[in-house]
Amino acid sequence: MAARNKARKRAFQILFEADQRGESVQSVLADWVRHSRTDDRQPPVGEFTMELVEGYAQYADRIDDLIVTYAVDWEIDRMPVVDRSILRLGAYELIWMDETPDAVVIDEAVQLAKEFSTDDSPSFVNGLLARFKDLKPNLRREQ
Helix, strand or coil, rough: CHHHHHHHHHHHHHHHHHHHHHHHHHHHHHHHHHHHHHHHCCCCCCCCHHHHHHHHHHHHHHHHHHHHCCCCCCHHHHHCCCHHHHHHHHHHHHHHHCCCCHHHHHHHHHHHHHHHHCCCCHHHHHHHHHHHHHHHHHHHCCC
């Protein structure tokens, strides 16, 4: 598995855990970093993972607003936690990080949905992130 793929998966797991525990992503990230430094069995939390989690945290409210606005017939609180976490991570990387091609961001999010969520989730994630990709210039300006 490529390093960035692993980093995205860890960032997704941190967002998912934070949502499940009702804690901030920064708090869960700090726990993961602390555990990786004190337990040799825990993999290190890489720089790209931290960048993704901290970046999401910076835009969390805006990202949730976008999901609520564009997820047709879905309320964010009723959305499966896995899908919500994948969409949050994908939206951050797609809209605010330019170093990864949009198609790669969407594909990676779809792969996470295939691995961790329901049979319907990959198409849902793909559709919503593709919408964000199409609207990306306007979404950035509306911050």
